[in-house]
Amino acid sequence: MIRLARRAFTLGGALGLLTGCGRGVPPGRTEATLWFTYGGRNREVLEELVGRFNTAQNDVWISAVFQGDYFEGLAKLRTSIAARATPTLSHVVGEVIPYLAEAGVLEPLDDYAHARELGIIESLGQTGSWVGGGDRPLVCLPFNRSTPIAYLNAPVFEARGLSAPTSWEQLREVARSLTERRGSDATRFGFGCPIDWWFWTALVGQAGGKVVEDDGRITLGDEAGVRALELWKAMVNDDRSMKPPPGRDYNAWEQTNQDFLAGRTAMIWTSTAFLKYLEENAPFRVRAAPLPQGRRRAVPTGGTHWVMLRHASREQREAGWKFLRFMHEPEQAIHWAVRTGYLPVTRGAIERLKREGHYDRHPNDRVAVEQLSVALPWPWSRELFRVQREIVQPRLESAIQGGRDAREVLREARALGARGRG
């Protein structure tokens, strides 16, 4: 019956292809479909680059199709794989690359022209892990890559004569002093951050730990994990200077942005991806700053990597590769980065931006680039995605919003991680 279920997906996929594709592909060109998973400004910039590619040559036509957020996009991608009706290209969060690669659905890219000579920045590609580590083939290339950074409401900070916190102690102190209350009701929080795995891994790194050890054991940072969670608990529950936004996943991220833009938080942590959006939409001057250090400085990298799907035809894959090459040329990598806030993923692009004085003119853009020197490596772990989604994320919430003990929830999470199930 599972085969029958597959057939049902195939039929659905075929119907989708009949009804959805083949829109306006100029004759004589090979069409390659690209599924992408973000809206708003990032979507506009990507569609602009796709349009640029489509007019720059006469062989290939990239049809870019919006597929919802990262999670929805991934669900649709899996369905399309089961139906053998995949797009040629898509982009997925790094944590699922080992899972997809080991399921054998990703096209190895080594045999494509100059695949290993694109000048990828190691920390953004996660070279050695996601981008072809050890004897593994190259199955992905970095696309929209980011690190978390701090965003400050500059006038509020200046009025108090405060500067960006550089240590955990300062973070607590600054957040406390910027929190304003009317009675017991906070009218402005000093700090806001989604209660999310990504920011927690930043704190674990800063506390000197690793979520997954080099030998593959899932330790969730042991004591460092606890210290990370306790910092948030102290700021939310004791100091009441940090606002955990309602909603989960990207809804919480969006709420964090809205709180900052509306002046309900004086400082937030979120992805560098929102740099241009926040700069343009804030009715005040926005200043970006690196995350503070605990025992050391550390940030995770985030965002997505390009993947090519094996089920696409040979012609489509060749066509898709031409587009990937195009996107890694400095011109496009730079356009993408300076219009969105994501990081330029090739050395050529960053060097050119430095040479042309871009970072002197836009100091906010420099923050994430400089943080790359302390970027943490992600392991090649098939289980990481499940550990994140099923085991850690709900427990972070239960410690912060549900009042459970940090050490206890992480012990529970570690035990479940070791058993390999949620």
Add this chain to the structure above:
Amino acid sequence: MSPGLLPRRARDPLLLLAPTMVLLAVFFFYPLLSAAYTSLFDWDLLTEARYVGLENYRALHESGELSHAFSTTLRFSVVVVIGSMALGLGLALALNRTGAFAAFVRGAIFSAYVISWVSVALLWLWVLDADAGALTALVRGAGLTPRSWLGDPGLALYSLAMVTIWKIAGYSMVLFLAGLQDIPRALYEAAALDGAGRWSRFWNVTWPLLRPTTVFVATTSLIVSFQVFDVVRVMTQGGPVQSTTVFVYAIYEQVFMNLRVGRASALVVVFFGLLLVLTLLQLLAWRRREAAR
């Protein structure tokens, strides 16, 4: 049955039923059997499915997910059913009168039922915003401290229940209005002659005669509340701290977020069983009432 009503050929009724049966088979029986079968596998849509027997059910039970989803859904349903019935009946009693104004108010209240769930959820997301929402402003205006309606684990489920009641109360109201208008005037007149006051007329005439409507409204709102998904997806995504992870959302999360098709299928089977029991109870209640007539 008179001989004239008997089918000429034995297969005729089957032929007439065939289109419905085919639709039911394709869109109901097949997916259900498929889910029951898939629930015995560990499958992520990508790699080969692995037979695990009843492991998915055991894991759901042991992790407490099943009982959590069940109790969350049940609490939500109890509030929604009682709330929507009480509000629907109250509105029906208040608006059971002629005149353009009453008709306008009835129409306005019913309009919420026609709007899509997603629009309703987005609207209430704005109303319930903990900082800038209309309800928060109202509470602040009254000199009280507003709560985080959707951010407080102890409150979020009831906030969603309130939104659901707001949306479906118009439907209950219309059904109760129809029920009220079916009650013969003569009964009220007779009761009044016997000296019954308003309250006594309600308890001794209106309420007993509204019983069929009440059962129907209770059943439909129970089923609507059991199937709630859109408001959860849009407003809380099952959080905070899984306090709004109702059954259908748990199914969605297992298959689309956690990539566990087998476990989601196991939840589907259990959910189907629950709805089946509810429907059987309704049928029983219906038959008993029919027999009593």
